[in-house]
Amino acid sequence: MLIQIKKKAPLVHCMTNYVVANFTANGLLAVGASPIMADEVKEVSEIVSIAQALLINIGTVNDRTAEAMLLAGKKANELSIPIVLDPVGVGSTSYRKQLVKHLLKKIQFDLIRCNAGELAAIAGEVWQSKGVDSGTGEIDIAKIAKRVALQYTCLVIVTGESDFITDGHEGIHVSGGKKIATHITGTGCLLSAICAASLASSGMNPMQSLAATLKDYKQAAEQSTNEVGTFALQFMNTLQKLSEVER
Template identity: 55%
Template sequence: MSLQKINQQKPLVHCITNYVVANFTANGLLAVGASPVMADAQEEVMEMASKANSVLLNIGTLNEQTISSMRLSGQSANKHQVPVVFDPVGAGATAYRTKTTLDLLQQIQMQLIRCNVGELAAIAGVEWVSKGVDSGHGAMDVKQTAMYIAQKYRCFVIVTGEKDVLTDGVQVCEIAGGHEKITKMTGTGCLLSAICAALLASSTEPLTDLEQVLIEYKKISEWAFGAIGTMQENVLNYLELVAEGSI
């Protein structure tokens, strides 16, 4: 079980994420046994990234200071061989968001891009109708496009949706399941990105373990079904139970 690997290794995950999801992300990482640190000051991010076991960069709430901190953290992580996970929240919604996404992909070697279909389309330059930070709609071969982006940026790509797609540019996995109501909760995708960062710090078989964590996360979304407020608590509770091997 991939979540159990995180609980065994207890990695330090340096998160530069958006203020909408910071608390939920931190609690979710704690639930699986990881240690989150939510540092984003330019004065310390390079040092923090060098000491971390993995780094998460999430562009949900953008500003120039945060972008600069992400660049410094990511480049420090690259220098110290610390894996970086990139969550390009809302890429395609505005020109600024898309440019920031593409700039960071050029400036930092990511180990994983975790996105939705609309964000993948923006990265690939595919015509798409965005709906804020949601997926939007359009026509695209998701598997082929994900493989292309994985090859272009030399990283894993996860595209979450009704069926998740995971690829290293050569192999492709599809993961079905989950409950659609999980999409009504703010931060579940962002938390998944953070958990993937914790996993990459704990795994010697990243493709296999990433597939397993997607399967586990789908199951947790099914088990957690209920009223929105209850679901958020349930997600955290089930993350802890799975990570501890209790279920």
């Protein structure tokens, strides 16, 4: 799928958080997509109009950026541009819970990309949050993900040791990857951005395209080092290579 993204070279409007903005932009460039980061209320609708996909990531959200996200999402819906929601740390505060609930009510998302803790928060399940990390809890991920997908009429990806993607009816498990990736800030956020690029580049079956994207992403992790300090650099190089080589 990374090869397909490189061929299509979509422009992805990333309304993301300042912790991961640079990593996300470089990751999209590595696979041949074009990133643009804009969250000014006065211009987001115009930016969305020239993009092929929109990412809404609430990692460092505030009232100003929340308003911009809502405007961008509504414009993307008007233009049938695919939208990905990354509800970072949604279970950690009531502000985030209410914001995500509002966004899901006002915007039709194509994909929610989250971890197990974020899924639990969206679904109203009991879970012990730990900031923006997945935290701890016991839920049937496949069952809850399918329920959320049906509730919001979108695809849901729950990432973890084994990723799961569903349209509410069918589900696909994607295994692989490397645990060290969870110790690098921004790997999940970058995946959400690449999923947005995938939706902009896929054909008639976005679920299968996203499953292929998850496989590519895990393969990139597997082919990278076990050392935290150099993982991000090697991971980025591997993503580039996977997008360029016909396999």
